[in-house]
Amino acid sequence: QQQVKQSPQSLIVQKGGISIINCAYENTAFDYFPWYQQFPGKGPALLIAIRPDVSEKKEGRFTISFNKSAKQFSLHIMDSQPGDSATYFCAAGPHSSGSARQLTFGSGTQLTVLP
Amino acid sequence: EAGVVQSPRYKIIEKKQPVAFWCNPISGHNTLYWYLQNLGQGPELLIRYENEEAVDDSQLPKDRFSAERLKGVDSTLKIQPAELGDSAVYLCASSATGTDTQYFGPGTRLTVL
Structure with missing residues (x-):
């Protein structure tokens, strides 16, 4: 019930291409869906996040698409650049009144953008 | 603004030895x-603290792991005794009250031989 399934495990994209990473969840109590980016030797850093009251959120080249009925969400990276090469984690957290959310993370996607 | 600080960055120990990791969160982050x-x-x-309380x-x-957050600021995670399967990266993160964004430190990479 708590699991978040992420695919693909690895992704290779040419510079300028579109990178797409998908996640699916089961727990209907989840209402916060962030994506984190992690470079080697660094901790994860928040990239973009969405709540289920909208179906899409865009920040620069990064877009989250959210399908509440299918319980799926995806990250799209437009005009992918070599500097985007990193590991990306989706996560999900339940509604929380006042206290911090407990996030469940996907298993990660290692993105390589070829120059 | 300084980020989350963790030390050491790397640790290599023999199995059955104790080990401790330290974390200093972003100033003002209660979680x-x-x-x-x-x-x-x-x-x-593994564990979440709200101020000094493990919530x-x-x-x-709990048979081998323990943690503390004295005075609601720095925190220490301890393993005693360490096992081969404990080899991993231990990450510390913090967040401000009422916000969702978690800020991660660089982690401590533990290798148990």
Whole structure:
């Protein structure tokens, strides 16, 4: 019930291409869906996040698409650049009144953008 | 603004030895998290503190792991005794009250021989 399934495990994209990473969840109590980016030797850093009251959120080249009925969400990276090469984690957290959310993370996607 | 600070960055120990990791969260962040990240996997929560109170430690293996957050600022995670399967990266994160964004430190990479 708590699991978040992420695919693909690895992704290779040419510079300028579109990178797409998908996640699916089961727990209907989840209402916060962030994506984190992690470079080697660094901790994860928040990239973009969405709540289920909208179906899409865009920040620069990064877009989250959210399908509440299918319980799926995806990250799209437009005009992918070599500097985007990193590991990306989706996560999900339940509604929380006042206290911090407990996030469940996907298993990660290692993105390589070829120059 | 300084980020989350963790030390040491790397630690190599023999099995059955004790080990401790230290975390200093972002100033003013009341919530502190310890995560375990195995190679090729996402972070898994071990324990969450609200100020000095551990409010979620259900995933912490209490037979060998312990944590403390004295005075609600710095935190220490301890393993005693360490086992081969404990080799992983231990991440600390913090967040401000009422916000969702968690800020992660660089982690401590533990190798148990």
